[in-house]
Amino acid sequence: MLQSRLAAPVLTLALAVGACAPADAQIIAQADLSALCSHPNSDGPGEPAGAFREFLATRPTPDAVRQRHPALRVVLPGQPTTMEFRRDCRRFFVTLDAEGRVTGGRFN
Numbered sequence: 001m002l003q004s005r006l007a008a009p010v011l012t013l014a015l016a017v018g019a020c021a022p023a024d025a026q027i028i029a030q031a032d033l034s035a036l037c038s039h040p041n042s043d044g045p046g047e048p049a050g051a052f053r054e055f056l057a058t059r060p061t062p063d064a065v066r067q068r069h070p071a072l073r074v075v076l077p078g079q080p081t082t083m084e085f086r087r088d089c090r091r092f093f094v095t096l097d098a099e100g101r102v103t104g105g106r107f108n
Contacts, residue, residue, distance in 0.1 A: 033088070045108045048092075048104065072090065077094070
């Protein structure tokens with residue numbers, strides 16, 4: 001009974017949220033992630049590469065990184081995450097300076 005009463009509002013919310021972001025932007029953002037990192041050591045974490053490394057040199061805030069790369073999960077120091085090893089460059093563990101700006105990090 002409770003499930004049937006919740007189904008309509010949940011479906012409405014899901015459709016509304018999905019309508020807010022254009023599908024093309026989501027596809028582009030996800031495809032763009034492979035250009036952000038390189039894996040110099042096949043067993044180790046990825047490192048920032050190319051234009052993303054240059055962007056990090058400007059010392060952006062974590063929110064600026066999230067805005068520029070919405071499909072990228074920005075993980076702050078001390079933030080809990082799962083332990084699986086990933087090579088898809090979707091999670092970026094940032095290194096912050098004293099002002100809370102991103103100075104580097106690693107992909108996992």
